[in-house]
Amino acid sequence: MCAVRRALCSGALAIWIAEEHEKVLGSVQLNLCQKPNGLNRGEVQKLLVLSNARRRGIARLLMQQLETRARQLKRGLLYLDTEAASEAEHLYRALGYTTIGGLPDYACGPDGQYRANAIYYKTLFRPS
Numbered sequence: 001m002c003a004v005r006r007a008l009c010s011g012a013l014a015i016w017i018a019e020e021h022e023k024v025l026g027s028v029q030l031n032l033c034q035k036p037n038g039l040n041r042g043e044v045q046k047l048l049v050l051s052n053a054r055r056r057g058i059a060r061l062l063m064q065q066l067e068t069r070a071r072q073l074k075r076g077l078l079y080l081d082t083e084a085a086s087e088a089e090h091l092y093r094a095l096g097y098t099t100i101g102g103l104p105d106y107a108c109g110p111d112g113q114y115r116a117n118a119i120y121y122k123t124l125f126r127p128s
Contacts, residue, residue: 007031016065018049018058025053028062030070030078040127042070044080047088063095067124076125083107084116097122 007013012034018026026049032042044066049058070078082088084102093099097120105114 014066014069016062018053018062020053025050026058026062028059028066030066030075032073032075040075041077041079042073042075044078047080059091060095063091067122071124074127076127077121077123079119079121081106081117081119083109084118086118089118089120092120095122 004013008015012032014030014032016028017024026047028047029045030042031045033039044063047059047062049062067078070076078097080092080097081102082092089099100119100121102116102118104116106117108114
């Protein structure tokens, strides 16, 4: 937890949390690249919505908030990866993200099986 706290305190990481009646329904993170040659980009991480809270627009709202903040921070290129052939791919495409491929056997699922990922990006604006 120390690394997350440090990243939050330094401004390298931002987190949005969706709540209803004091219950967390979902969250998303924006990890801002700290490399001198990458100050125009950020990685979308850990978009999570409780299964019983899905299909209510929570993920879309979280992503809209993240994108608004990315624009404010002059981070015009966002990228992410998700499990290939997952429901999340439909959401990202609907939000205007473009897939650029993926990697086989990228991450191990809860069942112990490795799965491919899909890599997406979205250009909010071009650097000037």
